Amino acid sequence: MTDIAVAAPVVGRSLWGDAWARLKANRAAMFSLYYLAFIALISVFGPWFVPHQYTTIYADYVRTPPSFSAYPKIDMIEGALDEAIRRMRVDIKDWRQEGDRIFVTVRSSKPIDDRNIRYLDRSDTFDGTKIESKSPDGLEMVMSASIKQQYFLFGTDNTGRDLLSRTLMAGRISLAIGLLAGVVAVVIGVLYGATAGLAGGRVDEVMMRIVDVLYSLPFIFFVIMLVVFFGRNFVLMFLAVGAVLWLDMARIVRGQALSIRRQEYVQAAEAMGVGQRGILLRHVIPNLLGPVVIYMTLLVPQVIILESFLSFLGLGVQEPMTSWGVLISVGAQNIGSANWLLLFPAFFLVSTLFALNFVGDGLRDALDPRDR
């Protein structure tokens, strides 16, 4: 291969090399590509680096607003302390804060059990509780505990789960579903469309009539029927959703296959005695790849929207697993009291959709020389 390239006076660029060069010149598409890579990276690896599990419930931090500074805030310490002391069934005499430790004096009418200090440790606000001193009659005790510093950059949700880790986890699910269902739709669509287009004649007629009938059913009816059939097993369901979205792909591929077969270069190849297999591998498939790649980038956002839509209706991903649609649905129900529950997931979803669209447009411009 190299010898030929060296020997040739002008090195031609392949379709893909050419497309890549054109894509690189498209700044919006390249930026979107980097952005998508970034979102994918933080969604896949982010949950391991966020100090909170996406399922951990912090009872002390229900609907905490997002903040760059550490929790607890000064006014929250007293509330958390009152709550923990109430559980000990003793009374607070007084408390003070020294650095990152608090010292609290409690008293009771009965002798205080030493094991009571675990109530402080159990709260999400305090840690490392120690008994400093105890009065001789056991009715009064001084304890100290360090304040557990926690960061909730995106705030927390209705049950006190960290929204940052949930948003990243949701990104993992939404992107994975988008790709999974997208690939399923493309595989079915390409196989079906290519078969119809290459077979031609009656087979083509019947196959495309089936597609027409499937088209005429209301789309949402179709999807809901699939939910009904496959239950709430979400992997199965999204395989099914992918299996619904192949209709467009099949039509596009069939049309392309038909038109490629009639091109002069295919006729020339036939005239030179190239077999069916050779024509398929050398001409039809490489020329189909362009539209398929373009359509796939447009399909992934469609699937993500569909997944979010189903999750929004409560039919998709189920708690405690999460997706952007689930989070947005919860956010939409709480806009009055906690708007960050809507804003963060919505930003992630919408920016990802934008990026996918720009990449799709960029690819179309790059791969379709007629549009230049």
Added chain:
Amino acid sequence: MLRYVFRRLLTAIPTLFVIVTMAFFLIRVAPGGPFNQERGLSPEIRANLEAQFGLNDPLWLQYVHYLGNLLRGNFGPSYNMPDFTVGELFKEGLPISIQLGASALILALLLGSVLGTVAALNQNKLADYSVIALATAGSTIPTFVIAPVIQLVFGLTWKLLPIGGWGDGALINKIGPVLTLALPQIAIVARLMRGSMIESLQSHHIRTARALGLSGWSVVVKHALRGAILPIVSFTGPAAAALLTGSIIVETIFSIPGIGRHFVVAALNRDYTLVMGTVVVIALFTIVFNLIVDVLYGVVDPRVRYD
């Protein structure tokens, strides 16, 4: 022309028949039934209920009954809302969905056409880029994000609009839902209009009109618009059918008592008659609007002939 309409209506019958048949058997092969979900229903009561609604008959007999009732305009009783027939539910909800959908459609057609035309006339200038940006945003941001954001901004922060509810059709209650429904459509119409207007402005008859000294705006409105409007007309058919039959998302988020929200609930509860009714209504709207659009096509473009 009348003959054309008549023939189109005739060919709609087999289409509708296929849709009804497929939907009927699809929902019936789904596991579960309308009276399975209700807990605490004793087997005897369930058997009685199923007998009363004829659910124990062989499937083909039920299908024949359903078709017969449908032909007489009877959608049957709703299984999960026993006080209502499906017809009554539609009579209540459909006008609401139609009002919202029609307002959104008209808004989208007017605003979208104006924006698209402005963009086409100022190609590659600031106005054009703004319209493209708006169109991209409108077609990318999903409705279930637009709706709560409208609630948040206009309802909660600026307190201009109510957060939800129908309010017996008060104008102020309609603004949020109509905006949400219209925004994606505005985006599509603007994009279509921009594309076809640019093409139309480059055509020979426009150049001739300009050369004859007609003023800029009269060329655009009288001549270019007519050629450019065709894609908008064909967009209107499916869009009208989808908008007028209600949106699940918008009706759920804004708590609007239209028919859009019935579909999902009915399908999950196996409320067979309500699901079927919704499918039939959506199919009817689609067929009728596609017909209207095809007739309109001939009005706008005299080259189209009905034969």
